[in-house]
Amino acid sequence: MRHILFLLVFTASFTQAQSIYPQDYFRSPLDIELILSGTFGELRSNHFHSGLDLKTKQREGLNIYATASGYISRIKVSHYGYGKAVYITHPNGYVTVHGHIQRFSDKIEAYVKAKQYEKESFEIELFPDLNDLVVTKGDVIAYSGNTGGSGGPHLHFEIRDNQERPINPLLFGLKVKDSKKPIVRSVYAYPIDDLSHINGSNLKQKLRLVPLKNGDYKVEDLTAYGKIGFAINSIDRQDLAANKNGVYKIETFYNGMQNLTIDFKKFSFAETKHLNRLIDYKHYKDEKERLQKLFIDSNNPLSMYDNIIDDGYLIIYDTISNVYKVKITDFEGNTTNIDINIKGENKQPSDIEAPFTSPYYIQSSDVSVLEDNNIKVEFPKETFYDDFFIDYSVNVDTLNLGENNRAAKKYFTISYDVSNYTPEDLKQIYIARLVGWNNYLSYSSTKRKDNTLYTRTKNLGTYCLARDTVNPTIKPINFKDKQWLSKYRYLKLKIDDKHTGISNYRATINGKWILMEYDYKKKTLIYDFSDNVVTDTKNNLKVIVTDNVGNSTTFEASFFRK
Numbered sequence: 001m002r003h004i005l006f007l008l009v010f011t012a013s014f015t016q017a018q019s020i021y022p023q024d025y026f027r028s029p030l031d032i033e034l035i036l037s038g039t040f041g042e043l044r045s046n047h048f049h050s051g052l053d054l055k056t057k058q059r060e061g062l063n064i065y066a067t068a069s070g071y072i073s074r075i076k077v078s079h080y081g082y083g084k085a086v087y088i089t090h091p092n093g094y095v096t097v098h099g100h101i102q103r104f105s106d107k108i109e110a111y112v113k114a115k116q117y118e119k120e121s122f123e124i125e126l127f128p129d130l131n132d133l134v135v136t137k138g139d140v141i142a143y144s145g146n147t148g149g150s151g152g153p154h155l156h157f158e159i160r161d162n163q164e165r166p167i168n169p170l171l172f173g174l175k176v177k178d179s180k181k182p183i184v185r186s187v188y189a190y191p192i193d194d195l196s197h198i199n200g201s202n203l204k205q206k207l208r209l210v211p212l213k214n215g216d217y218k219v220e221d222l223t224a225y226g227k228i229g230f231a232i233n234s235i236d237r238q239d240l241a242a243n244k245n246g247v248y249k250i251e252t253f254y255n256g257m258q259n260l261t262i263d264f265k266k267f268s269f270a271e272t273k274h275l276n277r278l279i280d281y282k283h284y285k286d287e288k289e290r291l292q293k294l295f296i297d298s299n300n301p302l303s304m305y306d307n308i309i310d311d312g313y314l315i316i317y318d319t320i321s322n323v324y325k326v327k328i329t330d331f332e333g334n335t336t337n338i339d340i341n342i343k344g345e346n347k348q349p350s351d352i353e354a355p356f357t358s359p360y361y362i363q364s365s366d367v368s369v370l371e372d373n374n375i376k377v378e379f380p381k382e383t384f385y386d387d388f389f390i391d392y393s394v395n396v397d398t399l400n401l402g403e404n405n406r407a408a409k410k411y412f413t414i415s416y417d418v419s420n421y422t423p424e425d426l427k428q429i430y431i432a433r434l435v436g437w438n439n440y441l442s443y444s445s446t447k448r449k450d451n452t453l454y455t456r457t458k459n460l461g462t463y464c465l466a467r468d469t470v471n472p473t474i475k476p477i478n479f480k481d482k483q484w485l486s487k488y489r490y491l492k493l494k495i496d497d498k499h500t501g502i503s504n505y506r507a508t509i510n511g512k513w514i515l516m517e518y519d520y521k522k523k524t525l526i527y528d529f530s531d532n533v534v535t536d537t538k539n540n541l542k543v544i545v546t547d548n549v550g551n552s553t554t555f556e557a558s559f560f561r562k
């Protein structure tokens with residue numbers, strides 16, 4: 001009996017402390033010490049980070065190993081996003097993902113290139129069969145890089161379950177040195193309704209943080225009344241680098257009782273956009289700071305909450321003193337506390353913001369259509385999280401939809417009737433959004449159907465019609481016309497487009513399609529002579545680049561090789 005009891009207690013505490021995921025199944029994808037430039041669940045632009053960003057010594061070309069045996073189930077090459085990426089499906093159902101890689105290992109590289117030449121496209125997505133590309137734990141599958149939407153050399157590494165949900169890879173036993181406590185950069189308090197107030201104000205308040213010697217924080221005592229909530233900006237640094245990464249867990253306690261827990265163990269790609277409901281989106285747009293709210297407002301479908309009492313809100317009564325505590329933990333268990341003393345004090349709030357009103361109300365449960373002259377805006381049901389009065393006006397071709405500081409969870413459509421334009425004009429006209437203090441014309445992906453130009457967007461703000469009359473540019477980087485290039489490994493060109501950006505490019509040598517890798521960050525097109533397309537002595541290179549309205553430029557040069 002005693003044995004059974006011991007076993008029960010042991011099992012319970014074991015599952016609580018340890019991961020439910022296999023601990024020794026996956027090895028590290030790199031053979032260097034793991035240093036992170038990004039953690040799982042980290043708050044990014046419109047999404048939670050779905051893996052670990054592993055530093056690669058500021059270099060490209062490091063070996064990437066199969067973390068466990070399995071088969072390569074997906075390969076994707078794209079200009080943006082993960083750049084070149086390899087997915088391995090393992091027999092236990094998990095899928096590992098390796099992104100931003102420079103190139104694949106020889107066997108995989110040959111497999112991919114054959115398909116690229118067959119499809120005549122650099123961008124490609126492949127789903128190899130079970131037996132095509134089998135890998136054993138420890139095989140080199142690729143070399144690390146900086147392709148796609150990557151801001152510096154690193155490996156993006158993910159582990160997904162059999163339903164494609166990313167899981168925190170650290171839960172599988174990968175080790176990262178971290179003895180440093182999370183850092184708190186700001187704390188804000190929010191009066192939630194008209195009657196509530198903080199320090200006598202009905203507006204959001206930034207609280208003064210007092211760092212303590214032990215790494216914890218105090219916040220200056222505050223008075224409050226009614227329904228309130230808090231938000232914080234916190235980061236975590238690990239031991240071997242200065243990178244500001246995301247924290248693992250945030251817990252709040254109200255008068256000693258757990259009030260809310262947010263933790264980053266797992267999420268689904270379907271919910272990742274709702275990051276914009278977790279953060280104070282307007283604050284992010286105004287201040288470029290991501291505050292994570294420690295309360296759950298309506299229409300927030302995120303799954304990473306736990307221990308929820310009153311959706312994380314606090315009700316403060318007159319004359320009653322309260323203690324609110326925020327506990328922030330990194331994956332290694334280093335903990336930082338913030339203590340906030342709140343004294344209940346009912347008084348008339350001093351400043352109250354008059355809510356914006358207009359004749360145009362967006363009710364999220366309904367479709368909304370705004371139409372004036374030649375411009376139509378269609379918001380599908382549930383485009384936004386809240387109902388609101390929209391600041392809407394039209395002046396000739398300029399459409400004003402108010403400040404772009406409200407998160408949209410769906411695309412809405414803006415269409416312009418362009419029947420007044422000549423077919424010749426229409427070739428170069430696009431829908432632009434005015435961005436920044438200098439009203440930069442930012443191309444909004446524009447399509448045309450009969451006499452209508454339309455764009456699908458999640459951005460409010462100001463739109464107009466603009467015209468792109470400038471053709472793309474193409475310049476050779478490492479060669480000149482009529483040059484001997486016998487010893488050259490690569491042909492390099494620089495391509496650019498001023499207004500709407502590059503839509504597509506096509507390169508041929510003696511009429512045969514060649515694979516040119518496009519790097520949008522360096523604006524380069526690179527051909528590798530080892531693809532063995534060139535067999536003649538005299539060769540003609542032809543490159544055509546087209547921008548997003550269809551302006552195109554053709555570059556031609558001849559070269560010799562023996």
Ligand SMILES: [Zn+2]
Nearest residue numbers: 038052053156
């Ligand atoms: Zn990443």
